[in-house]
Amino acid sequence: MSNTTKPHTAELLPEVPTQISSILQGGYNHPLLRSWQHERRLHKDMFIFPLFVTDDPEEETPIDSLPNIKRFGVNKLIPYVGTLVKKGLRAVILFGVPLKEGIKDPEGTAADDPEGPVILAIKALKKAYPDLYIMCDVCLCEYTSHGHCGILYEDGSINNKLSVRRIAAVAVNYAKAGANSVAPSDMMDGRIRAIKQGLIDAGLAHKTFVMSYAAKFSGNLYGPFRDAACSSPGQGDRKCYQLPSGGKGLARRALLRDMNEGTDGVIVKPSTFYLDIVRDSAEICSDYPICCYHVSGEYAMLHAAAEKGICDLKTIAFEAHHGFLRAGARLIISYFTPEFLDWLNEPDTL
Numbered sequence: 001m002s003n004t005t006k007p008h009t010a011e012l013l014p015e016v017p018t019q020i021s022s023i024l025q026g027g028y029n030h031p032l033l034r035s036w037q038h039e040r041r042l043h044k045d046m047f048i049f050p051l052f053v054t055d056d057p058e059e060e061t062p063i064d065s066l067p068n069i070k071r072f073g074v075n076k077l078i079p080y081v082g083t084l085v086k087k088g089l090r091a092v093i094l095f096g097v098p099l100k101e102g103i104k105d106p107e108g109t110a111a112d113d114p115e116g117p118v119i120l121a122i123k124a125l126k127k128a129y130p131d132l133y134i135m136c137d138v139c140l141c142e143y144t145s146h147g148h149c150g151i152l153y154e155d156g157s158i159n160n161k162l163s164v165r166r167i168a169a170v171a172v173n174y175a176k177a178g179a180n181s182v183a184p185s186d187m188m189d190g191r192i193r194a195i196k197q198g199l200i201d202a203g204l205a206h207k208t209f210v211m212s213y214a215a216k217f218s219g220n221l222y223g224p225f226r227d228a229a230c231s232s233p234g235q236g237d238r239k240c241y242q243l244p245s246g247g248k249g250l251a252r253r254a255l256l257r258d259m260n261e262g263t264d265g266v267i268v269k270p271s272t273f274y275l276d277i278v279r280d281s282a283e284i285c286s287d288y289p290i291c292c293y294h295v296s297g298e299y300a301m302l303h304a305a306a307e308k309g310i311c312d313l314k315t316i317a318f319e320a321h322h323g324f325l326r327a328g329a330r331l332i333i334s335y336f337t338p339e340f341l342d343w344l345n346e347p348d349t350l
């Protein structure tokens with residue numbers, strides 16, 4: 001008899017003929033309307049620009065696999081960044097690239113060398129551009145002789161306890177030098193807690209933003225970065241600490257882990273192939289700023305495709321970055337930042 005109590009399907013439908021509700025184009029036939037359809041628009045203050053800083057102050061070297069991106073010594077970095085600050089650049093993330101012979105060791109001592117590229121760059125940038133927000137990638141792989149992101153046991157596996165202690169010390173030293181934010185990219189369990197505690201002990205916790213690379217996947221998209229940073233692991237790979245590409249559940253757990261350890265924001269990396277993870281992070285970390293990292297391989301692929309005539313660079317870059325916002329990102333670490341500082345002044349192509 002349940003049939004009789006159920007309303008007829010027709011009674012549930014709104015009284016609008018389908019021909020009318022199926023007409024959508026009235027809603028996006030004009031560029032202004034198309035912009036109204038964006039929940040979030042790209043804005044200059046969403047962009048964080050990666051900078052590679054070497055220990056030869058006068059260096060300025062293009063990176064073949066990373067179009068338009070150069071490695072800079074600190075003296076060359078300052079005027080270059082100045083041109084971008086004038087165009088509206090708000091934030092950078094620093095990567096140190098020590099090239100001096102014999103400077104790498106098993107503990108990555110060079111990472112927080114007071115005379116090393118990162119600490120010198122933090123101080124010089126702060127002085128030249130006091131309003132520029134300075135983030136530092138915190139990792140050991142650019143500084144260790146074995147090229148891994150932590151300190152190793154003799155059998156080559158990660159010694160978590162020593163790694164975390166060392167990574168926290170580096171983060172605190174960057175903050176002491178004036179970094180506004182530290183972004184640990186090593187993916188070691190426990191490093192966010194250790195960094196937060198280190199910042200508290202140093203009296204810097206109230207003015208340092210901890211931006212964790214919470215969901216960082218291993219894969220094939222970091223090649224050009226490793227050329228730029230000269231940081232390929234000598235032996236083995238990073239699969240024991242970076243997430244496997246199918247690891248959706250692990251990513252969700254890593255996001256929870258880093259929130260529990262006290263992070264202030266989270267990064268998902270890479271972006272294009274991991275938009276479901278960006279979406280998950282927006283739900284799991286709904287009260288935190290979500291950042292996605294459009295990594296070197298993604299950037300290089302778009303350039304390569306545009307060069308082949310497969311797509312238009314500006315259009316595809318907007319399309320990719322709109323995707324990140326749609327998925328839930330609020331911030332984007334992007335090698336396209338200098339281009340967007342120009343493009344966002346131009347009339348909309350929406």
Ligand SMILES: NCc1[nH]cc(CCC(=O)O)c1CC(=O)O
Pocket residue numbers: 137139141149185186221222223224225226238294295296297
């Ligand atoms: N831990 C170092 C680090 N931090 C950011 C990237 C990659 C960024 C990019 O490809 O643009 C890497 C490389 C890696 O993990 O091998």
Ligand SMILES: [Zn+2]
Pocket residue numbers: 139140141142148149185186
């Ligand atoms: Zn690393």
Ligand SMILES: [Zn+2]
Pocket residue numbers: 236237238239240241
């Ligand atoms: Zn490993």
